[in-house]
Amino acid sequence: MCDKVALVTGSNQGIGFAIVEELLKRGVKTVYLTARNEQRGLEAIEKLKSKGLNPNFHLLEVTDSTSVKKCADYVKTKHGGLDILINNAAVLPEHWEEIIYEEAVPVITTNYHAILTIQEHFFPILNQDARVLNISSDLGHISNLRNKNWIARLTAKDVTKADIDAFVNWFLDSVKTGTLKPEDFTQTQMLAYRVSKVALCALTIVQQGEIDRNISINSIHPGFVQTSMTRGLGVFTIEEASKAPVYVVLDVDQSVKGQYFWYDKKIKDWRNPGIPLFGDFETIRKYM
Numbered sequence: 001m002c003d004k005v006a007l008v009t010g011s012n013q014g015i016g017f018a019i020v021e022e023l024l025k026r027g028v029k030t031v032y033l034t035a036r037n038e039q040r041g042l043e044a045i046e047k048l049k050s051k052g053l054n055p056n057f058h059l060l061e062v063t064d065s066t067s068v069k070k071c072a073d074y075v076k077t078k079h080g081g082l083d084i085l086i087n088n089a090a091v092l093p094e095h096w097e098e099i100i101y102e103e104a105v106p107v108i109t110t111n112y113h114a115i116l117t118i119q120e121h122f123f124p125i126l127n128q129d130a131r132v133l134n135i136s137s138d139l140g141h142i143s144n145l146r147n148k149n150w151i152a153r154l155t156a157k158d159v160t161k162a163d164i165d166a167f168v169n170w171f172l173d174s175v176k177t178g179t180l181k182p183e184d185f186t187q188t189q190m191l192a193y194r195v196s197k198v199a200l201c202a203l204t205i206v207q208q209g210e211i212d213r214n215i216s217i218n219s220i221h222p223g224f225v226q227t228s229m230t231r232g233l234g235v236f237t238i239e240e241a242s243k244a245p246v247y248v249v250l251d252v253d254q255s256v257k258g259q260y261f262w263y264d265k266k267i268k269d270w271r272n273p274g275i276p277l278f279g280d281f282e283t284i285r286k287y288m
């Protein structure tokens with residue numbers, strides 16, 4: 001048994017649920033399954049209890065700062081701090097091949113802005129040597145961008161949160177005003193999601209640069225996984241996809257910081273736009 005406290009956002013189903021299960025099976029003593037909907041969350045808790053596991057539950061709507069603060073305050077009061085934080089909750093736009101402003105906004109809000117809200121309330125309660133893992137995507141690799149200015153700004157050693165905010169605002173403005181240039185991107189399917197995950201990978205590097213207490217912060221592409229997000233399409237089961245994230249938060253050396261992991265547990269160069277596109281929509285189309 002390892003005497004750590006872990007919390008996974010958006011873990012009532014999908015990869016997050018399987019990560020909670022794997023953490024418990026690996027012997028992490030206190031694991032919070034969190035959900036934005038109490039009923040869905042408690043049903044997930046029951047599923048794990050029926051397998052003889054003992055997860056904890058807390059409500060957590062990642063886009064609501066009151067909910068995020070309440071959850072962080074609870075963990076602080078109950079346990080004194082947090083050792084493992086996995087930012088897993090995310091959404092895809094409903095229409096995969098069209099770029100619709102009303103769909104782009106909640107994607108950016110959930111997949112990027114909510115991470116900042118979580119940072120505000122949860123980073124102060126992280127313990128010495130804690131680990132944060134941001135669940136990104138192959139669609140979050142820098143090779144998804146073609147715009148040279150944004151590639152240079154986001155991959156710069158001194159990239160800032162202001163740069164990333166400017167990037168997501170530039171994207172949203174261009175969708176709103178109908179000025180988006182498809183040639184700025186390698187592919188435009190699921191574009192708001194791509195932008196949100198590129199932003200998340202860049203933010204991982206910024207967060208790592210700012211944090212103290214020997215905390216490690218990494219991101220990962222968990223693979224193409226059969227979940228409700230992919231409408232059941234994918235190569236891996238959620239159980240298979242849970243292994244690499246759990247490896248990063250339990251097994252990797254603490255000195256590995258600010259890296260982009262792949263589902264095979266290897267580190268990929270996130271900053272290299274010249275490698276073949278990760279997140280090729282044609283791969284997804286083959287399964288449709």
Ligand code: NAP
Pocket residue numbers: 009010011012013014015016035036037040060061062063087088089090091110135136137138221222223224225226227228229230234
């Ligand atoms: P999923 O099955 O749709 O699960 C997403 C989870 O996030 C659900 O529990 C959902 O809650 C929750 N969620 C969404 N918005 C939330 C909010 N505002 N507050 C709190 N929870 C929220 O998706 P998944 O495929 O497991 O995805 C997990 C992570 O892997 C995501 O970060 C995704 O981008 C990433 N990823 C997935 C794939 C893949 O092939 N599946 C590939 C690359 C990356 P509800 O049940 O209430 O909707």
